[in-house]
Amino acid sequence: MTIEPGGDDARLARTLAQAAGLALLEVRAGSAEGTELKDAGDARAQAVLAGLLAESCPGDAVLSEEAADSAARLSADRVWIIDPLDGTREFSERPRSDWAVHVAFWEKGELAAGAVALPARDVAYGTDEPPVLPVRAEGPIRLAVSRSRPPAFVTAVAEELGAELVPMGSAGVKCSSVWTGEADAYLHAGGQFEWDSAAPVAVARAAGLHTSRIDGSPLVYNRPDPKLPDLLVCRTEFAETILKTVARHNSEVSTR
Numbered sequence: 001m002t003i004e005p006g007g008d009d010a011r012l013a014r015t016l017a018q019a020a021g022l023a024l025l026e027v028r029a030g031s032a033e034g035t036e037l038k039d040a041g042d043a044r045a046q047a048v049l050a051g052l053l054a055e056s057c058p059g060d061a062v063l064s065e066e067a068a069d070s071a072a073r074l075s076a077d078r079v080w081i082i083d084p085l086d087g088t089r090e091f092s093e094r095p096r097s098d099w100a101v102h103v104a105f106w107e108k109g110e111l112a113a114g115a116v117a118l119p120a121r122d123v124a125y126g127t128d129e130p131p132v133l134p135v136r137a138e139g140p141i142r143l144a145v146s147r148s149r150p151p152a153f154v155t156a157v158a159e160e161l162g163a164e165l166v167p168m169g170s171a172g173v174k175c176s177s178v179w180t181g182e183a184d185a186y187l188h189a190g191g192q193f194e195w196d197s198a199a200p201v202a203v204a205r206a207a208g209l210h211t212s213r214i215d216g217s218p219l220v221y222n223r224p225d226p227k228l229p230d231l232l233v234c235r236t237e238f239a240e241t242i243l244k245t246v247a248r249h250n251s252e253v254s255t256r
């Protein structure tokens, strides 16, 4: 199934992400700090999303970072894959704005819709109205990477590509940096889960970006084990070069 703009599920994904985003801004306006703030954010956004999903689509399954997993999702046709607060670390570091709410919708084997809200930037992106890629300005490849857990091989890869690293928090924010044109690619390896990438990947696909594992294989969602440790999201013109460069340096790292 391909991701179609519009549609009720796509609009619902955006509404849900924005509602959780508003709740997170309220939590952040309070006095909690550090772990207490992270926990309060995770819990509040989860409660908002779970409540709205139960109301709007009571028969659907849900896979969430903040809720117990249920095997029921493996035989369901409709599954919401949500990360109520992605970039929890950055959420707790006021006034950073690189944190997000992810709401993806999976149907019969494929991501079918998704939305990524960046509440501190007052913006949300969704497959209902896919982002339009800007024309790329001249210059070196800009590679968005985790500011706290970049892949082991990323310095060597950037050197070989003559690329600039752009560190930031949140997988959703890094994917959004590719569709807004702030970066050309988002590269991650070393660990992640389906909820970290499902919604950003749905929006990236709708925007016409390349999305894959770092060995070039497809990103597959709603699997029994939700670990999905690596990905590349990039402008299509850079996919082949980046994948080849990663393949060389990833094998050097993993055989060390």
Ligand SMILES: Nc1ncnc2c1ncn2[C@@H]1O[C@H](COP(=O)(O)O)[C@@H](OP(=O)(O)O)[C@H]1O
Residues within 6 Å of the ligand: 065, 083, 085, 086, 087, 088, 089, 145, 146, 147, 148, 149, 168, 169, 170, 171, 189, 190, 191, 192, 193, 196
């Ligand atoms: N090595 C790793 N193992 C597990 N999760 C990882 C990871 N590296 C990044 N992630 C998760 O991916 C999301 C984006 O990370 P980063 O900001 O470092 O790019 C974060 O999600 P959460 O904030 O929802 O926990 C983070 O926990």
Ligand SMILES: [Mg+2]
Residues within 6 Å of the ligand: 065, 083, 085, 086, 087, 171, 195, 196
């Ligand atoms: Mg996450």
